[in-house]
Amino acid sequence: xAVQSLYRKxxxxxxxxxxxxxxxxxxxxxAIAEDRVGHAYLFTGPRGVGKTTMARLLAKAVNCLHxxxxxxxxxxxxxxxxxxxxxxxxxxxxxxxxHTSVEDAREIIERVQFRPSVARxxxxxxxxxxxxxxxxxxxxxxxxxxxxxxxxxxxxxxxxHKVPATILSRCQRFTFVRHSVTSMAAHLRRIAAxxxxxxxxxxxxxxxxxxxxxxxxxxGILEQLASFVEGPITLHHVQSLLGMTAAAEVDALIxxxxxxxxxxxxxxxxxxxxQGADLRQFARDLVERLRAVMLLKATGDRTLLDxxxxxxxxxxxxxxxxxxxxxxxxxxxxxxxxxxxxxxxxGHLPLEVAVVEALLAPAPVAQPVAPRPQPARPQPAAPAVAPRPQPxxxxxxPRPQPxxxxxxPRPQPxxxxPADPSLVTPSLPPEPSASAPAPVAxxxxxxxxxxxxxxxxxxxxxxxxxxxxxAELSLLEQLEATWEDFKRDxxxxxxxxxxxxNSARPYDVEGNTIVLLVSSxxxxxxxxxxxxxxxxxxxxxxxxxxxxxxxxxIEEKSVExxxxxxxxxxxxxxxxxxxALNIFDAQIVDIEPLEPE
Ligand SMILES: [Zn+2]
Numbered sequence: 001x002a003v004q005s006l007y008r009k010x011x012x013x014x015x016x017x018x019x020x021x022x023x024x025x026x027x028x029x030x031a032i033a034e035d036r037v038g039h040a041y042l043f044t045g046p047r048g049v050g051k052t053t054m055a056r057l058l059a060k061a062v063n064c065l066h067x068x069x070x071x072x073x074x075x076x077x078x079x080x081x082x083x084x085x086x087x088x089x090x091x092x093x094x095x096x097x098x099h100t101s102v103e104d105a106r107e108i109i110e111r112v113q114f115r116p117s118v119a120r121x122x123x124x125x126x127x128x129x130x131x132x133x134x135x136x137x138x139x140x141x142x143x144x145x146x147x148x149x150x151x152x153x154x155x156x157x158x159x160x161h162k163v164p165a166t167i168l169s170r171c172q173r174f175t176f177v178r179h180s181v182t183s184m185a186a187h188l189r190r191i192a193a194x195x196x197x198x199x200x201x202x203x204x205x206x207x208x209x210x211x212x213x214x215x216x217x218x219x220g221i222l223e224q225l226a227s228f229v230e231g232p233i234t235l236h237h238v239q240s241l242l243g244m245t246a247a248a249e250v251d252a253l254i255x256x257x258x259x260x261x262x263x264x265x266x267x268x269x270x271x272x273x274x275q276g277a278d279l280r281q282f283a284r285d286l287v288e289r290l291r292a293v294m295l296l297k298a299t300g301d302r303t304l305l306d307x308x309x310x311x312x313x314x315x316x317x318x319x320x321x322x323x324x325x326x327x328x329x330x331x332x333x334x335x336x337x338x339x340x341x342x343x344x345x346x347g348h349l350p351l352e353v354a355v356v357e358a359l360l361a362p363a364p365v366a367q368p369v370a371p372r373p374q375p376a377r378p379q380p381a382a383p384a385v386a387p388r389p390q391p392x393x394x395x396x397x398p399r400p401q402p403x404x405x406x407x408x409p410r411p412q413p414x415x416x417x418p419a420d421p422s423l424v425t426p427s428l429p430p431e432p433s434a435s436a437p438a439p440v441a442x443x444x445x446x447x448x449x450x451x452x453x454x455x456x457x458x459x460x461x462x463x464x465x466x467x468x469x470x471a472e473l474s475l476l477e478q479l480e481a482t483w484e485d486f487k488r489d490x491x492x493x494x495x496x497x498x499x500x501x502n503s504a505r506p507y508d509v510e511g512n513t514i515v516l517l518v519s520s521x522x523x524x525x526x527x528x529x530x531x532x533x534x535x536x537x538x539x540x541x542x543x544x545x546x547x548x549x550x551x552x553x554i555e556e557k558s559v560e561x562x563x564x565x566x567x568x569x570x571x572x573x574x575x576x577x578x579x580a581l582n583i584f585d586a587q588i589v590d591i592e593p594l595e596p597e
Contacts, residue, residue, distance in 0.1 A: 006219040013075035033070040039147035044160040045176030048214025055154040059123040090119035096131040105136035129155040130162035144170040178213030198232035206238040273348040294327040320534035470588040472509035479506035524552040
């Protein structure tokens with residue numbers, strides 16, 4: 001390897017060679033071609049993303065001797081090479097961080113008034129501009145207010161908020177973004193090829209990831225690797241240089257966790273241990289990866305994570321497959337391992353225990369529509385409507401003023417009175433009454449057959465079962481009412497799945513499973529393909545705030561007239577019952593037959 005560092009050697013000499021920052025390149029190129037370069041530019045962005053490189057390109061471009069402005073900087077003329085080699089007297093590079101003495105920076109800036117000695121433009125490249133002293137800023141400001149025609153200031157900073165607003169307002173500002181893993185990996189491959197360095201699959205991405213967006217760091221790592229590796233640089237080389245553990249084992253473990261495959265999970269842990277890898281680092285890499293899956297699942301936003309194309313697809317698939325509660329549990333479980341792994345005398349045992357725990361103790365699933373534990377009040381009403389705990393007292397009519405002699409008369413308590421107490425009186429029939437307006441003073445008696453059937457259904461239902469059924473049916477109604485919205489939410493993820501759903505409708509809720517009735521076995525098979533089902537379940541989870549599984553059926557169940565569930569379903573369709581449920585925010589806890597009069 002040559003003495004010259006790769007970064008310096010491969011620093012872009014023309015705009016065409018520059019990697020990334022296309023938006024900046026395009027704007028500057030146009031300005032040069034049309035001869036309307038300004039007097040002050042401010043480049044902001046993280047370190048190592050090409051701000052100084054771009055500044056030099058601009059310095060060259062305004063001084064390049066190539067006859068065609070659109071071809072500047074040519075990278076080969078006398079001016080271009082002099083600037084590239086740092087011997088152009090009219091291009092002044094200063095690092096504000098090291099020119100902190102007041103006079104120094106200020107004097108340098110004030111010298112801009114003298115004409116350039118050779119070049120067309122006198123260019124000041126001020127790195128870490130935010131570090132300039134107040135005096136230097138003042139000198140700069142004065143210059144920028146009336147810049148000489150021959151002056152070009154290019155300011156670069158990683159901390160733009162520390163640059164005074166008076167300066168900012170006089171600069172054309174460009175924001176530099178971090179290099180993506182993909183573009184850095186591609187650039188590394190190009191340079192490696194030109195340098196005769198062989199890079200195995202996965203190695204450039206691993207280097208890029210470790211360099212966290214800085215091309216300078218990435219080339220530094222490549223240079224180090226090239227200096228000690230004989231033959232092709234593999235992923236393993238990169239990982240051992242950087243203390244990374246086998247990504248393949250991390251991925252194998254996550255895949256095993258998601259598949260709930262304990263054997264495969266323990267095999268992955270043991271493979272890592274047998275390699276003599278750093279187990280703490282392995283646990284950290286695992287947590288970092290699970291975190292990425294969690295973020296992706298929570299937001300669906302890839303841009304939150306800097307992913308190479310090689311891993312984006314994998315993570316997206318995992319995110320669809322995983323349950324959020326499990327991800328959270330695993331992240332917590334494995335992030336607690338660091339200390340244990342450091343102090344344990346038992347090698348990788350804590351990791352094994354954590355893996356077993358992760359798979360044997362499934363994460364609790366939140367139950368926003370859990371059945372309420374309160375006992376059913378013995379009520380003669382059919383259906384019995386149990387109020388949810390809130391300051392509504394449905395059973396009682398509006399009360400008169402309390403008769404408490406010791407106290408002064410109080411205003412009537414502001415308890416929202418039930419619209420009509422007769423709604424929950426025994427006069428309500430179990431059969432859906434034909435749109436009878438409320439209140440029903442004297443409803444017709446139920447048909448004897450229905451009553452007899454209802455009688456057979458005694459003894460009264462377990463209130464917990466009834467409540468659960470009622471909650472499920474309530475959810476089913478919600479799904480039916482919002483089915484079109486649901487399909488619309490599916491569309492951006494998969495138009496195919498949305499099309500399939502056009503032949504489906506919500507049919508039942510069984511605990512944590514939502515049953516769809518579909519028109520053919522073809523639709524059932526397609527919709528139940530894991531990737532399609534994952535899309536449906538993900539949209540359901542987003543809309544309902546809870547994890548539900550989905551299954552499809554092509555057969556309609558025959559609803560037994562004595563079936564409690566069927567009766568609740570029917571009762572929920574009754575206008576009066578609906579009104580009662582809505583007014584009291586109530587649940588059906590039982591259906592009782594009416595005594596024939
Ligand atoms: Zn040139």
